[in-house]
Amino acid sequence: QVQLVQSGAEVKKPGASVKVSCKASGYTFTSYDINWVRQATGQGLEWMGWMNPNSGKTGYAQKFQGRVTMTRNTSISTAYMELSSLRSEDTAMYYCARYYSSCLDPWGQGTLVTVSS
Amino acid sequence: SYELTQPPSVSVSPGQTASITCSGDKLGDKYACWYQQKPGQSPVVVIYQDTKRPSGIPERFSGSNSGNTATLTISGTQAMDEADYYCQAWDSSTVVFGGGTKLTVL
Numbered sequence: 001q002v003q004l005v006q007s008g009a010e011v012k013k014p015g016a017s018v019k020v021s022c023k024a025s026g027y028t029f030t031s032y033d034i035n036w037v038r039q040a041t042g043q044g045l046e047w048m049g050w051m052n053p054n055s056g057k058t059g060y061a062q063k064f065q066g067r068v069t070m071t072r073n074t075s076i077s078t079a080y081m082e083l084s085s086l087r088s089e090d091t092a093m094y095y096c097a098r099y100y101s102s103c104l105d106p107w108g109q110g111t112l113v114t115v116s117s
Numbered sequence: 118s119y120e121l122t123q124p125p126s127v128s129v130s131p132g133q134t135a136s137i138t139c140s141g142d143k144l145g146d147k148y149a150c151w152y153q154q155k156p157g158q159s160p161v162v163v164i165y166q167d168t169k170r171p172s173g174i175p176e177r178f179s180g181s182n183s184g185n186t187a188t189l190t191i192s193g194t195q196a197m198d199e200a201d202y203y204c205q206a207w208d209s210s211t212v213v214f215g216g217g218t219k220l221t222v223l
Contacts, residue, residue, distance in 0.1 A: 047213070
């Protein structure tokens with residue numbers, strides 16, 4: 001079955017960077033864009049950007065421009081999202097999700113990133 | 118920037134019909150998706166391309182999209198349908214989510 005499995009929880013200090021991985025299985029990794037979405041505790045969904053695993057082309061939400069980098073390693077069907085200059089407001093659950101039929105499906109299990117001094 | 122507006126909460130009695138709306142400028146010209154998210158879980162698509170239901174999603178879930186409003190309808194609502202629901206559309210190559218609606222079944 002189509003599945004996205006993300007890396008484990010992270011605790012970072014303000015100003016640091018975090019890199020979250022998302023390993024795809026059950027489909028051809030290079031055929032579908034990967035999107036990243038975050039959700040602070042008790043809050044709604046916030047889209048961060050997308051990446052085409054075939055070309056490496058990316059598109060980022062304006063809010064994260066300059067702070068987020070999305071990359072991939074096609075040999076291991078894995079996408080990455082790196083967020084830099086972390087601040088406390090970046091504490092959230094981070095999800096990867098495949099673009100499919102105009103929606104995001106499926107989603108990874110989420111990676112909790114905690115930013116704390 | 119494009120915005121999608123949902124009511125923060127909707128309440129429904131078991132067995133009744135719940136309707137959750139999502140409003141945005143000319144939303145009917147775009148495809149709408151609906152996600153269900155239960156506590157501690159990742160979102161799951163319940164409606165895609167306005168009206169289509171993924172395999173495994175019960176028939177009681179249906180969707181429509183016209184004008185400025187997309188609607189998710191749950192017929193014969195069950196206790197297990199209590200969750201947060203988010204609408205989503207694409208605008209200018211960006212994903213836009215509604216603020217989410219908490220559906221309470223009481």
